[in-house]
Amino acid sequence: MPIIEARGLTKRFRRPVKPPGLGGALRHLVRPRYEDLTAVDGIDLSIEPGERVAYVGPNGAGKSTTVKLLTGILVPSDGEVRVRGIVPFANRIANARNIGVVFGQRTQLWWDIPVREAFRLLGDIYEVPDDAYRATVGELVEVLDLAPLLPVPARQLSLGQRMRCDLAASLIHSPPVLYLDEPTIGLDVAVKARFREFIRTMHARRGLTVLLTSHDLGDIEELCERMVMIDRGRIVYDGPFAELTRRFGYERSLHLLFSAPLPEAERVIHRAIGERAPVIIVQPDETSVTLTFDGRETSAGELIRDLATALPVADLRIEEPTAESIIRKLYEGTLSFDGADRSDRQAIRT
Template structure:
């Protein structure tokens, strides 16, 4: 039995609609028209304990709504959800005691209280036994390098420091599942690396199941073996990132710096993406022309200073994928 089971999940919001301007506002007072917005149309997937799954998709695709339903905050309009054998929104109190959640754009710590006071309060709220709490807290403080921040009020922390504290706050009660909604949003490079490293350790060393949503493709590349892409409330693909890449953009790029002026290159299956006086960027499909063969062909005819092969950037793959599925935000 999978740890998380989602079947035909749908969530429809009702949005008040009115004509623009004062006249519209006035008529809205008398009669309101409602429009149904389908945040989630039909999502099904399942997740085994210990997996690390990344949820990606354009803004408004329904990623956060899915996390909010799975964590027990929202009720779906229809469909079936089970997490660890419980229906989150039916059995909320028992369910939330077993999960941890971090929303990258919100804080669960008390703004005006020192970090350590917030941890103590959460340990009381989750009824973590004192000795266990001390051990868990010290472990998290060490992993997230929180020691120097413990006495500071949360409002005085930088975003990167605060997110580290938020992770500790979400994990004090030792949850089996961690939901992360855009945990690296707005963070600088070192903080992002720290967050990724921490999530990876948590998943690999402690076996915590992680479901994360993100717009940062480096999060996906660094963390997830499995990726679900959703667009306009529907599931577009579910599988390893490499197979997504292969299905969308199989091409590779070859950058060549020539000793002399860059020559014309005309070979089947190879196109010139960019050229300057002494360098070329070629795009080719390795299934049609293997990389060693292409390099050999070029170095045999021309004097070359430098040469390297690249895969298209992950952002490019995803943008292309959204385009192919017409998944962009309406």
């Protein structure tokens, strides 16, 4: 049975439309006008216990809104959501006991209070029994190497140390579900690597269900076997991270370097390949050209065969899509996921 389940989950915000200036503000007072914004648009999501899921998408895609819906802070406009069988917004407090949350941009520690005191307070807030508290905090201190940090107030911690303490703070009540909202933002490479290691360790020891939002591909690749990608409030991909390149990596590039200047390469190329496939040609200078094509319609081999005789090719390079380039294209809005499963010519919209 899934531990997190959403069906047609939708969140619309009503945003006031205010004409500019003082006059506009006054007009808004007299006759307020609003527009609806759909931040989360009918999401279906099902996460099994112990899964580690990366929840990615460009800024404003609806990631944080989804996390807020799952924590019960926000009430959905439509659809259903359950976390461990509990409807979060209807039962925010019961739900809060089942979840741990780490916000990369906010701390849940107390600025002037030693870390040890903050942990104790969290133990009180979640009403963790004494022996369970000792066992859990003992384990967290050991795994996260927190012993030297316990007497230090949060304001004196470095960002990396703070994140370790924040992670421990989110796990004191042993929640089965952990939300990580951009946890590695601003961390250096070494601290990031350590942080991921901690998450993996805690996952292995406790069978945590982890939902991670991040823009960091390393986080996603190293922590999550499954990736859910959203764009404009809708899920555009839900599957293994490794499969992303296989399913969407159809857009390839062929870079050609000429042995002599050739200003009208584009015309020559069109004549050479004829109507075989749509190719986007970019010629940055007279001695090179880049062809972008759909790997499902034609192959690099076929293009090279046609072009090698028509053009003075000195050197060539084939660019394979990486997960990073696919995600970047989605973020930029230049990759259409709608047509991904069809061999539709419109699929490439570069």
